[in-house]
Amino acid sequence: MTGRNDEGAGMAGGKSPTADTDVLVVGAGPAGLATALQAHAHGATVRVVDRREHRVRPSRAMMLHARALEGLRPLGVTEELLNRADTTPEARIHLGRRTVEARLGHADLPDTAFPHLTLVRQADVEDVLWQALHARGVPVDWGVEFRGLFHGLTAESGGVPALSEGPVHADLQDVHGGRGVHRSRFLAGCDGQSSTVRGLLGAQWRGGPYGVEAVMADLELDGSLDSGLLHVAVGQAGLVFLFALGEGATWRMLATRPAVPSPDARFGQLGPPVPAEEVARLVRESGLGAAVREVRWSAQIPLQHRIASTFGNDPIFLAGDAAHAHSPAGGQGMNNGILDALNLGWKLGFASTAGRPLPELLETYGQERRLAARRVLALTHVIFFGEASPHPAARLARNVLPLLAPALPMLLRQRWLTSKGIRLLAQPFVHYRNSVISRDGTPPAKAWPRPGARLPDASVSVDGKLVRLHELTSVPGIHLLLERDAEPVASAALRTLLPAEGQGPLLHVHRLTSHPGQGVVAVRPDGYVGFRCGETDPVQLRAWLRLVGAAPG
Structure with a gap:
């Protein structure tokens, strides 16, 4: 079941939809497309549906910030986004008869590869993400509306049935009126401020x-x-x-x-x-x-x-405008939705391939991102008051x-x-230090950021070569940073932690010869420190990897 354009074949006579997937994403805006791309990059099979018949629409957002670009970099889309963007914007502020010039593209931010405001149309962001999904064979079907859930033979339009024991059965309808059911392990509602998925969850819209x-x-x-x-x-x-x-x-x-x-x-x-x-x-x-x-x-x-009273729980989640609504102040809306997606996507990917339930990991999505959304909402509220309040x-x-x-x-x-x-504007105040997957080992590696904090970019040496940290971590997966004198047993003990045959490795080990010590730091796929320890204790490290689904249970 797909839309009527050349990006998918049509469905005739209400027959069954395309093959079932691990994740069904409802909504093909920036949050939905980024969720799909991140989940697929971390092992999940994914399908995206959107009730819009046409892919192109007028842009509402016009800006990306450094943190969103950092998070998108491992997905291979940042270079094309920057090709379409203005990364050296200059502003002229008109104050009555006076004007003031402001240069916004030359900030002194040494801990990021993107030390500037980035002006780019939402339409270009969506197009780049869609093209990346298309290249990976992930279907994005236009003109396909999510109508609710089927539980048994009955369509559910409100209240989530007990689905943890089996797949989600999504009731889909295409532009021709054809109906079908798509089965998935998880459902990601990225369907905007009037979200059907949010209504299904019964979440309050506060x-x-x-x-x-x-x-x-x-x-x-x-x-x-x-x-x-x-x-x-x-x-x-x-x-x-x-x-x-x-x-x-x-x-x-x-x-x-x-x-x-x-x-x-x-x-x-x-x-x-x-x-x-x-x-x-x-x-x-x-x-x-x-x-x-x-x-x-x-x-x-x-x-x-x-803001929604819940961002969902296994197997249904909310992201982007379905989870929170902002004023346009500070250009936070699209960025915050992408950061939701980068957090949720890798967790859905790992949970899809772990072969066992990962309730603690999946619960951290709502715990982490709802607090972050509240902080961003407070920031935009204050800025918008100054900009536009009567x-x-x-x-x-x-x-x-x-x-x-x-x-x-x-x-x-x-x-x-x-x-x-x-x-x-790049949200330095967002961290996940209180998350259950932010863990300090014994003894802690105090030279590194605390678990739950963003990993800053910096120059490091690996095998005698000078590189940047974010360059090392610019491919999907978990990255283990070993200090110079760390026991080599750590990498040998983790050789069994590769994903199933046919997928690329999702665990990467780097020895930093520029950093003396015997410790290890585990960096999450969304760029945050998840675990640090002053010694490469394989027991503690494997316990954290099991917690996030990157090691056998």
Whole structure:
């Protein structure tokens, strides 16, 4: 059962769908595609379905941050993403009659290979991820809607039946009305803010709507705006952004305006077009000194701040906008969904191939990512309050900001300030130190980050060659970093821990001759430290590997 395009064959007469898989991903946005790619890279068979008939759609997000790029690097897609991106963006901030230049592509961040803001269309991100899945033979079927679950012979539309004893039976319907059942071990709901999967779980959708909404438009403008820059206009009513990244025209506009409450609002979705005169008013009142010549496309987007009361449990999980909804402030939405995917995908992959239940591992997804989402939601809430809130305090701050314009150039020339801002958007506050799979051995290897912390990039020596840590860990799987004097028995004892025949190795051992000591550090597939120990004790190491499904039970 597939959609009507050339990316899949059609289903006739409601016959059975394609072969069953370990993982069924519902939703082919960035979170769904990245979940599929990460799960497949770690041993799972995967299928993706999306109710959209067409793969290409207007972009809502326009930015990737360093942590998302680091996590995607082992999946082999980062280079193509950067080929389509602007990695040296410069902004012109318009404060009434004054303008301030800000360079955003030259941050002083030595612990990452991506020390910059990266402007890239969501459509390009989705296309790169889809092409990677296509090259690996992972089906992505368009025009196929997830309708609910079958339990026995009855379709379930609410409340999750006791499925841990057997596969998930997904009720799917294609654009022709054909119905079928797809069986999978796991179901990943990446189906957006109006998620069918979230409703099936019965998860509460906590939060509320914002009093403002976003307006997006692709425009042709008259005026002297430099198309090589990101333009930001700060006004009493809010911010207006203009990027030369339009998909149907030269310019993409993102602006905010007061929202009109509606019971039919489709939060986070592209709504109806905005009248051309309203788009022209937003540009005119921004003070950017440009006039709208033509509106090629526009949409209003109701905004909300919400988080699901649960991110799921075995065998059904939520990721991306199905699990949390943000304002567009700080460009966090697409990034946070990708980070969900990178966390969930490897766990589903290992759980699919372990040959035994891994309840502790699977429970860590919700434990880790829900706390991370709450922190990111708090950050975006604060930023959005300053950018767009109609609250008198926020309006006053935006009115005062032009008075500070003479001092801003000097501040923005301080690279430490730019670096701190870019680092903040890359979520340095997200860690998994309290996770049950973040373990310190005895004695701990204190020279390394604590378990649950991100592994920073750094120069190291391996067999006399100078390399970067993130270069070493740039292939899927778990990476064991042995210090220079570590007992060689560690690598010999782990030779049995390769996956089934036909798959690439998912356990990699590197001896760092630049790091004296006898310890070992295990790096998770999503780039976080999982285990560290001051000695290469095979008992402790194998216990952690068994916990995450990388060693026999």
